[in-house]
Amino acid sequence: MIERIVRIENKLGLHARPASLFVKNASRFESDIKLIKDGIEVNGKSIMGVMMLAAEMGSEITIKIDGADEEKAMKTLVKLVKVEKFDEE
């Protein structure tokens, strides 16, 4: 199991479209993917869960991945959040 803390840097935070992108990407992997913010843990493959986190710009979320393809999954998701910034800018 691996964990990483990332800061949400896109302007609107994890609103509907970024959340959709996140869930779509997360769903491609076999591993169990969880997101944690302010002590609330949700399923990273659940659009409702991710949206309900209401992670605004500047907030920090923990990505927790457990499974066979955890390394690859983490790389993809962190890239989406930090480097691609959900393709927003």
Place this chain on the structure above:
Amino acid sequence: MKNDFILRGIAASPGIIIGPAYLFGEKTTVYRESAGPVKNTDREIKKFKKAVKESKKELEEIRDGLVKKLGFRKANFLDVQILALGDPWMMDETIKKIKEEKKEARQAVFEIEQKVLEKFREINDPYLKERTSDIKDVVKRVIDNLEGGKSMKVSPGEMHVLVADNLTPSDTAQLNKEEVLAFLTNLGGKTSHTAIMSRALEIPAVVGLREITEHIYPGVKVIIDGYSGVVVVNPKEKTLKNYERKKKHLKAIEKKLLGLRDLPATTIDGYTVDLSANVEFNKDIDSANEYGAKGIGLYRTEYLYLTQKRLPDEESQLKIYRDVVDRIYPETVIFRTLDLGGDKIFDNSPVDKNPFLGWRGIRLSLQRKDIFRIQLRAILRASQRKSVRIMFPMISDLEEVRKAKKILEDVENELERDGIDYDKNLEVGIMVEVPSCAILANDFAKEVDFFSIGSNDLTQYILAVDRTNQLVASIYDHLHPAVLKAIEGIIDAAHRQNKWVGVCGEIAGDPLAIPVLIGLQVDELSASPIVIPEVKKVIRTLSLKESKVIAKKCIGFSTSREVRRYLEDIVDTKLTAVRDLILAVDAYVK
């Protein structure tokens, strides 16, 4: 689903109703409360999965079509819905509900939807909050597929409370009115189509609830208090009992008060006001007579213009006005000329962004003289029995009064020429509801025969509150000392010119406000027929002397809270005879 969820809107039509809700215009059927536990849960789960699959397919087809039309980026707003259908959390929870709680698939879906919506309501981000519409949309699709994709009929086939975002005349045309217990809408004010129609049908209604459709699922029990505008969704047993009690209580009071029918609205020291009725439809006149109203203090003419596609011609108006006059004679009736926004009448008129500051009332009439003249002609022709008065709404400048009176004079001359009889001494008044008119009341009083204070709009304009906006509605209070002070000034100005003053807003039917209005020596009060006995009873226990002291005290306060506290105290200690009547009304939701 949360118990006792309370929403406050605008009380549009009185009465208390408890019944199952039904969302109008949505293709869902009624939730059956006790369908009993499901035996074959596997079958329900299979049904559910199939419905989800079908819904997903439909949505993907729609999205693919949109991608072709709009391009990929713009079409991906449907992604949330598509992803929701594959959402592991929602799927698991729903299946768990079916399996463990033995619920029907449809009901499990409803309950999960409620759970999700409730969580979303806690989110502060307005953008994410809006996604509830996606959730509702997608759930609706699943339910439809669960029902075999068939289109459900408009009416649920049993007595129900009709809940809608808004009701248009064409919507109401297809309603089965026999089955409607009450109306609840997100939009609308006192003169919205729903409000007007519900009063005409004598069906309780609350409008302007902003978000009632968000909190309702088909079949959920709701309490509607059409007196106070309170709606309780999914009430607790205790709340239900309280309302049953209130219902009984009001019935008992009503019965007792009807004994006052033929007595005047006179204080114990001999000060009499004319207690008359606000009327919208001719059939309200029966209620006005039944409840002992002295004439009609406000006849709203808007309905004539809203119900038909064409503008009403002179003859059809005359027929209705004459009927009013005949039914209330020898008492008088005050016809208020058209008080509507232009966007409500003309299809091609741009929607008023700020309707209460917009093109409405006398402003419209003075620009559309053709419409105005027809109405004035009809009213004048109905005045032969000399029991008709006329008043203009939304006056903000003396020029408007002069222009309106000039047009009235023209129409009179025209009738004269045509040899048609009318009342040559007909009294002409204005609604005082705009602050400019209240401030300059002295000048206006010189040029009209009477004032009628429209307290609802006056309060709204003085306090700058849109009371259909839940976020600010609590600031709205017609007992605010600023409003009372304005009313005092208006009455004094009129009396100095020997003109009489009526009050026709909701304040005239608010028992707590009656001592103040009497103390300010108002000459006439006009309220909904149904509250007239109550108001009369209060007046008959007051003395003018005492009321003057009360009014003076209230105007000396600086917040409405102080006014209310003081008045409640007075009622509690001095007006013990009507204490229950006045204070009973809002103590039921606790």
